[in-house]
Amino acid sequence: MTAAGNHQASRPVGRRLERAGIRDVAAAAGVSITTVSDALNGKGRLPDATRRHVREVADRLGYRPSAAARTLRTGRSGLIGLTVTTYGEEPFTFTEFAYFAEMARAATSAALARGYALVILPASSRHDVWGNVALDGTVVVDPSDHDPVVTELVRQGVPVVSDGRPAGSLPVHAWVDNDHEEAVLGILDHLAAAGARRIGLLTGTSTDTYTRLSTTAYLEWCERIGQEPVYEAYPAHDPCAGAVAADRLLARPDRPDAVYGLFDPNGTDLLAAARRYGLRVPDDLLLVCCSESTGYAATEPPITTLSLKPRRIGTAVVQLLIDAIEGVGPAHPVQQVMPTELIIRTSSQRRPHRTTVSAPRTPARGGG
Amino acid sequence: MTAAGNHQASRPVGRRLERAGIRDVAAAAGVSITTVSDALNGKGRLPDATRRHVREVADRLGYRPSAAARTLRTGRSGLIGLTVTTYGEEPFTFTEFAYFAEMARAATSAALARGYALVILPASSRHDVWGNVALDGTVVVDPSDHDPVVTELVRQGVPVVSDGRPAGSLPVHAWVDNDHEEAVLGILDHLAAAGARRIGLLTGTSTDTYTRLSTTAYLEWCERIGQEPVYEAYPAHDPCAGAVAADRLLARPDRPDAVYGLFDPNGTDLLAAARRYGLRVPDDLLLVCCSESTGYAATEPPITTLSLKPRRIGTAVVQLLIDAIEGVGPAHPVQQVMPTELIIRTSSQRRPHRTTVSAPRTPARGGG
DNA sequence: GGATCATGCAGAAACCTTCCTTCCGGCCGC
DNA sequence: GCGGCCGGAAGGAAGGTTTCTGCATGATCC
Structure with a gap:
């Protein structure tokens, strides 16, 4: 049973005191209901004097049109x-x-x-x-x-x-x-330009288009470049699985020297895994993940992120x-x-300690 | 003009195909409107056979009661x-x-x-x-x-x-x-126990109760302990002002050796300021801030946070x-x-490199 | 001067549901 | 046999708004 249908409760607190209806306004203003409605909604053909008068009376009575009634009549709820x-x-x-x-x-x-x-x-x-x-x-x-x-x-x-x-x-x-293919390709190129020889991917097992498009783009890039794909997939909605997958990725014999993580927590997970294996970021491992979290500006080192510009x-x-x-x-x-935006930080630059932000593809004003 | 009142737009796409109303269901089921309503809402006195029949017909017709009408009638919108x-x-x-x-x-x-x-x-x-x-x-x-x-x-x-x-x-x-006073007192005690001699506060200029209660608790604690208050207040809704205030606090001649920041970004801001002044955390400066961000588990060093358990x-x-x-x-x-929960991390412990989580004050089950 | 027209306003239908009230039989007890 | 009760179902009044239609009134124009 829905909330609105539930009436077994007793002594409702929310009893609205008798609110003024359009009828009351009409009576008080000495005009018809129609005139009130028209005056208040800026419709009909009414002289300004009438409009003002009605509005004034409505204000005085504290009139608020009933949203329910309006919705019922107009078919629009807003x-x-x-x-x-x-x-x-x-x-x-x-x-x-x-x-x-x-x-x-x-x-x-x-x-x-x-x-x-x-x-x-x-x-x-x-x-x-x-x-x-x-x-x-x-x-x-x-x-x-x-x-x-x-x-x-x-x-x-x-x-x-x-x-x-x-x-x-x-x-x-x-x-x-977003243009997910382009985003992934941009990141892979960026990592390759920073000196990555084998780029790994942390991806998801679910079939949503984001995961699918991104993974495909990665695989195609590998194909084109001639790199063997190195990736781990995990159920993205399970936070623990992410940490495990990050660990697994870095534990592989064919350990990548750069990783892109498709999901928000991948950055910290990968960083933690890297520490466990004694890998320095970015010296031994380049890192990028897709995230909107500003926290990645303050990790040690700060992590390059892809923003989807939500x-x-x-x-x-x-x-x-x-x-x-x-x-x-x-x-x-x-x-x-x-378009997406790659926010380049220390974690993806071989020459460390120089933090910059890429120029946004569109003027930055208000972009967030 | 509100959305529901806006009707000058042409060719509405959202034209609902003639939806079946309760009337149609009644006609199709060969009963009255009342009976349909009662059957569907589990009210009235009806034999199960009738109820089932009505429900079935309603399903067949894809009947969905109009939320607007229901709201109008019952006064409940859900x-x-x-x-x-x-x-x-x-x-x-x-x-x-x-x-x-x-x-x-x-x-x-x-x-x-x-x-x-x-x-x-x-x-x-x-x-x-x-x-x-x-x-x-x-x-x-x-x-x-x-x-x-x-x-x-x-x-x-x-x-x-x-x-x-x-x-x-x-x-x-x-x-x-939350019990803000107790939370602040707890933090101050915690910092004092970790060896802090002069605890500073990063607070806000606005008059909301959170800011007010926390600041008062701090001042009273100082009074009681006999420490001169050391704090900076800034307009909390301005992110830049926070960074500036953090800097100012650490630049003071009477620089505190521990700081509690009332607002979420204070942690990173203070950390950044500490770096600028060459202060090591937690060795030279103990840090706690109020935040729900999990990011503070991954900063260098991880920062102790107060969670308000939202x-x-x-x-x-x-x-x-x-x-x-x-x-x-x-x-x-x-x-x-x-109650609140203090999540103790490296930043507030004089003996560093031991990360623990305090036992929550209430059983942790489902607490988030 | 009468037809036409714009203007200002009112009446009432429609929106769709809920629920209070009523109605009608049948059954039971006396 | 009859009054009362009860189960089953229907009637119809809200609920408050928007808007279509239509009626006056006064002005305009030939």
Whole structure:
């Protein structure tokens, strides 16, 4: 049973005192309900005097239109769902933590600026919760292959825009994603330029597109360069497995002299593993990982990270979604590929102790 | 103009195909609307056969009750606002980032488990967005002195529970907070026990209760111990100011040999400042800061942190709020004080290279 | 001067559900 | 046999807004 349907509770505290309705305003202002509605919503043909008068009376009465009634009538709630695929009970995953937080922050901001609010709805939510909230559209982060919730939403005609290419044939209205191939190739080239002879990869076992595209790009690069691939894959949603995989990678007989880790915690895990094996970073081992965490600027040594620029993605996703909801913008599905940014720190430079930041590919202003 | 009120847009994409209403189900099942409603909601007096039949027909038709209509009728939306006081444009502040993310995660989870969803609504949101979403209640993080939004909500009879003691006379229904005094005293004792002779404080200029209580506790401790207070205060929402303040603190003639920083970035800032002045941590300078960031386990050296246990707080706040919404639990305001946890790492131990974790003050189960 | 038109406003339907009230038989006890 | 009770189901009133339609009124134009 959903919250709204639950009425067995006694003596509700939230009893709203009799709120003024549009009726009361109309009566107090000596006009009709229609006139009040028009005056307040800037519609209809009304002289400014009437408009002002109505507004004033409404203010005096502390009138607030009922969101429920408005939603019922207009079919618009001003609410956007924010979904992230979950593993286990937690609303969002550990590996994507910083990414998700940043992305959600930008999305909230962008939505708010256009008059919408975000509702956090993990894909694992009880079905009745999904059904019980009126959504104008949904942002879905990293949709899994045939997500039942997303499928259902699309079937109902609710616009869905995804962060990350939808796997399979998930019929989203639009998606935004990074250029993962280019990002990986850029990193591998960067490491090779820093003197790496054998570059390893720490990757995931799941089939999401991020993992898949990145891994493929790595394998192709190896193929092209003529390097034997050296990688370990682990279930990315399990934090412990990451540490183990990092260790395994550095314990191999064909130990790499540079590693790229696809997930946020890989940096610290690899660093810890390197210490255990007495490997100096960056002298014996070059390190890069994909992360939004600012903490990697303060590790010893600071670790080079790939930023997916979640702020930009979050903003873009929301804009696309609201465009779809409001019917502006292209009617056809949009696919937007956004650049990443490599933040070069000590861990990936053979000449250590010189910390620089690469020039962003777009003007840095507000980029976060 | 709010989103729901905005109708000048053309050719809406989100056109829902004619969804089946309760009327259609009733017709298809050959019963009345009432019967359908009762059957689906488990109310009324109906034989199981009828119930099953109705349910089946509803399923076949893909019937989903309209959330808006239900909300209008019942006065319950199943939506809980999640507010955080903001500085500037961003929905949540930099200093509280990890804390907020963790807290929001737990809150989302707890709300979901009871059939509610969370709506992210920064205090700085445009007023019309606030007005346009039907909230059953609101969680407010670190309410500022006389927050107009909170005041308005309370006036409307919407239950409000705050994370952090409400400043001034904000009439929230309940609050949850850490025992900040005890936490600070514990840290100061810990530092003193590690050999600190003069403990400094990095604090904020704002008047929120966290800053105020912590600073007061520090000053009282100094008074009691007979140490001259050594502290720098800065506007906590400005990340650069933090670095500057950290530097200033270590540049003082009466340089402290131990520092506690009240805010998340203080750890790295202090570490950087210490390096600039050639101070070894923990040999020349003991360091503790308040943070939820796991990154401090991987700095060089790892930094002792005070965790406010945001997961616990987020869960507690939501439980309290939903209790208030549903009218269960005590009618009187509840004040819940929760313990913190000091995670002791190298930076605060005179005998370095031994990393341990303090036993939590409450059984660790599920604590996060 | 009458037809046309813009303007200002009101009435009422529609949105979809919940739930209070009522109704109708059948059955039991006296 | 009849009154009362009970199970089963339906009727219909909210709930508060938006918006379509339509009615006056007064101005404008030929």
